[in-house]
Amino acid sequence: MTGALTTDTNSAKHGVLNYAADELKACFKDAGIPAFRAAQVLEWVYRFGQTSFYDMTNIGKSLQKRLDEMFYIHRPQIVDVASSSDGTKKFLLRLADATTVECVYIPDVKRKTICVSSQVGCSVGCKFCNTGYSGFVRNLTAEEIISQFMVVKDYMGMWSCDDRLSNVVFMGMGEPLLNYQNVMRAIDNMMLDSEAGLSRRKITLSTSGISPIIHKVAKDLPCRLAISLHAPNDAMRSSIMPINEVYDIRSIMEACEEYSAHHKFLKITFEYLLLSGINDSKECAIELLNLLRSLNAKINLLRFNEWEGCEFKASPGLKVREFANILNDGGLEASIRTRRGADIMAACGQLSANSTGTRVV
Ligand code: SF4
Known part of the structure; x- marks a missing residue:
């Protein structure tokens, strides 16, 4: 194995x-x-x-x-469960070697989603992300990834047929495509409970754009793909996501075209975090539109969740709506994502679990 x-x-x-x-x-x-x-x-x-x-x-x-x-058959130890006013719960889990990771349970009317971590910390070092700020410690094993899913089901009493986790997103701590083998194994095992009705199409792999592995995902894995893009050109992207100097936008677009060729009916989601004065201008929206309009894509616009020590500020609501309008008027499906769990530091980019480690870029 x-x-x-x-x-x-x-x-x-x-x-x-x-x-x-x-x-x-x-x-x-x-x-x-x-x-x-x-x-x-x-x-x-x-x-x-x-x-x-x-x-x-x-x-x-x-x-x-x-x-x-x-x-x-182990479970990690639950160290803490923080509950948000919107129903979101953030779990802090201690692993066998005493490192810690976080996963988040996000219920809404139609679905019950778990956001899982794939690494302790992260080596990618996106400047707006609390996990990246803390550095990389190690990859999670397949067991440690799937046991996040199991712990949430235990805690929420979800082992009965009528109350199930419906969606899994790899948007927690870590870059899942830098731990590809263990992530693939965990996904395969999540699907062993056929009664749960969890299909690969309800599983989303979110990546900072590790383009060589996106090519593998395109061929091997019919789950949904989300790209953390956050900028419409290389200069801007490299300034907030140093990984772009290794895998630039062009290489990501080529990999996405291959994914779309293999999975014609699956739209690729592009995540775009709006940072005030950095990437939220009308010109950026037009450039983004031109970049993505030929792909089978949709855009999730994310409001930045500020965290202590971070240099960025969230774009004002009006600016976010203007940005969305430009994209939608240009024919690209763009929606503004609802913030979930921001009051418990469980929203996008806020997970950290106090890990300390190193960065690759
Ligand atoms: S946004 Fe994702 S890839 Fe970037 S540092 Fe944070 S966890 Fe890593």
Whole structure:
């Protein structure tokens, strides 16, 4: 399997959540356990949220004991849950090595979304982002990514058929395409509960524009793609997103064209954070329109959520509406995203979990 198996440091046990379904079946087979037992375990884990082999009632006692000696099904520890007045909840989770990550539960009338993290910190260093400001610590394992999903379902009591998480967005801490293998594995496993009705099209990968990996996503993964663009030209983008000096707008556009060729009916979302006096002029809106009008794209305009120590200010509401009007009048679908969880520092760009680390650019 790709990505290291997570091993319990006190024993030789392996984490079930790190195995893809076919890998767990192969592992059972190697141990002389019939493959259908792996399917039973996966159903308990992903459909019912079970964390103890001893509670898997269709598995005999001696096999329960053996499985418990071979594997574990862990959850990260919930350190804190902050609740917003709009129903959003931000979870601070402690991992086995004592590092921390955050994930956010965002309910609304039509959907229940979880925003997950893919790394502890982030190496990309976008200047407006609290996570990037804190630096990079390490990639999350597949188990650590999917267990955010599991923890939220546990906490919210969402293991029944009629109350489910409907959408997953990789917009938390980290750049998911710099942890591609583990993110792919976590996405595959999220879909193991067929009852949940979670399809790849309800999963959105948000990237700062790692164009070589966008080409892979285009070929391998029919989930939704969101590009954090935030500027209409290279000079402006590089000044707020240094990663643009490595993967420029042209390379991102080429990768997006390939994605659209593979997924004709999936619109690419471009995220555009409006920063006062930086990227919110009428000229920027027109340049953005010209850049994106040939793609199957829509634009989410984001109001900046200020955080302590940040050099940027949010664009005034009137300016945001003007910007949206120029795009919509030009034939590009643009909407102004509602701020969720800003009062608990759970909104876009506000997650940090107090990690400290390094940046790649
Ligand atoms: S916006 Fe995303 S890619 Fe940029 S620093 Fe923050 S977490 Fe990393």
